Amino acid sequence: xxxxxxxxxxxxxxxxxxxWATIAVIIVVGMALLAAFAGIHRATxxxxxxxxxxxxxxxxxxxxxxxNLGSVLEANGNVTVRAIGQQYSFTPACIxxxxxxxxxxxxxxxxxxxxxxxxxxxxxxxxxxGYISEQLMRFTRTGDYLMPCQEFCSFGHEGxxxxxxxxxxxxxxxxxxxxxxxSCVGQ
Numbered sequence: 001x002x003x004x005x006x007x008x009x010x011x012x013x014x015x016x017x018x019x020w021a022t023i024a025v026i027i028v029v030g031m032a033l034l035a036a037f038a039g040i041h042r043a044t045x046x047x048x049x050x051x052x053x054x055x056x057x058x059x060x061x062x063x064x065x066x067x068n069l070g071s072v073l074e075a076n077g078n079v080t081v082r083a084i085g086q087q088y089s090f091t092p093a094c095i096x097x098x099x100x101x102x103x104x105x106x107x108x109x110x111x112x113x114x115x116x117x118x119x120x121x122x123x124x125x126x127x128x129x130g131y132i133s134e135q136l137m138r139f140t141r142t143g144d145y146l147m148p149c150q151e152f153c154s155f156g157h158e159g160x161x162x163x164x165x166x167x168x169x170x171x172x173x174x175x176x177x178x179x180x181x182x183s184c185v186g187q
Contacts, residue, residue, distance in 0.1 A: 051132040055110050058084060063132075064108060070181030071097055073173070082181075083107040083162075085114030085127040087153055090162035094184030097164060098172035099142050105135040115151035118164055126151060139166040 058064040109127040125135045147162035
């Protein structure tokens with residue numbers, strides 16, 4: 001191979017490398033712009049629906065009064081769960097829900113910011129005093145799921161645990177026949 005051929009192939013290689021480097025830079029810049037746009041858009045657009053509540057009165061009246069907490073089977077077959085986070089417990093401490101059913105979790109905080117994390121699922125939401133958090137979920141298998149508070153809420157936070165008991169649909173329907181709110185047996 002002559003010096004001229006070596007020089008020519010080096011130029012071709014350099015040109016190809018510059019093209020690929022340019023493509024890589026364009027992709028990185030494009031992804032950065034896309035991430036920035038998505039972040040700014042989410043930060044500047046309000047949530048479609050914000051619900052508020054008076055944290056000093058949630059136990060006394062309204063949706064989160066004590067007798068209204070727990071799981072309830074709605075007329076359309078879906079389940080609604082209402083819960084409150086407060087230092088250092090969830091009320092109810094154990095939630096019972098059916099498997100393979102659309103579930104709406106509606107929760108709030110009575111005092112400080114708490115978080116609900118249901119281990120082994122993608123359920124992770126914050127409970128902010130004065131605001132109602134709504135989380136849609138569905139469990140594909142029965143069993144018990146731990147539900148720790150995942151937002152530091154002061155000393156004692158490490159002991160703030162709840163449980164979600166996922167049972168068979170027919171068992172849940174039997175328990176729901178009497179009406180009222182459901183929570184785990186013995187809770």
